[in-house]
Amino acid sequence: MSSSSKSSGLLAMALLAALLAGARCAAPAPPVTFTVEAGSNEKHLAVLVSCQGDSMVEVALRENASYEWVDMSKGEGGVWTFDSEEPLQGPFNFRICTEKRMKDVFDDVIPDKYTIGATYTPPGQ
Numbered sequence: 844m845s846s847s848s849k850s851s852g853l854l855a856m857a858l859l860a861a862l863l864a865g866a867r868c869a870a871p872a873p874p875v876t877f878t879v880e881a882g883s884n885e886k887h888l889a890v891l892v893s894c895q896g897d898s899m900v901e902v903a904l905r906e907n908a909s910y911e912w913v914d915m916s917k918g919e920g921g922v923w924t925f926d927s928e929e930p931l932q933g934p935f936n937f938r939i940c941t942e943k944r945m946k947d948v949f950d951d952v953i954p955d956k957y958t959i960g961a962t963y964t965p966p967g968q
């Protein structure tokens with residue numbers, strides 16, 4: 844093998860690596876984040892749901908081990924709330940509908956023992 848064909852092979856690999864890096868940076872959509880707001884307790888959940896450049900039209904909640912989605916109420920500044928008669932059971936799953944993305948479902952977003960003020964990003968996003 845001549846030294847010139849070896850270096851063109853290296854160049855091709857460098858180009859491929861650059862292309863792959865570029866593909867990773869060009870993620871299709873910014874992540875959706877869920878921040879547990881102050882005032883949340885076992886019967887009241889308040890979550891700031893946000894996605895850069897997009898806005899939520901609908902947010903539904905599903906408790907762990909429940910098959911039922913319940914609609915959350917839209918509050919001020921992107922905060923969505925839900926009040927329950929019974930203590931809420933996490934981890935909590937969310938189904939969102941946004942202006943740009945349509946529907947998305949995120950499982951196991953907020954753990955049962957969440958921290959007020961913590962921001963959770965769905966796994967695999």
Ligand SMILES: *[C@@H]1O[C@H](CO)[C@@H](O)[C@H](O)[C@H]1NC(C)=O
Pocket residue numbers: 907908932933934955
């Ligand atoms: C969530 O539900 C599953 C299935 O019922 C159960 O095994 C698990 O313990 C529950 N997790 C919590 C944190 O309650």
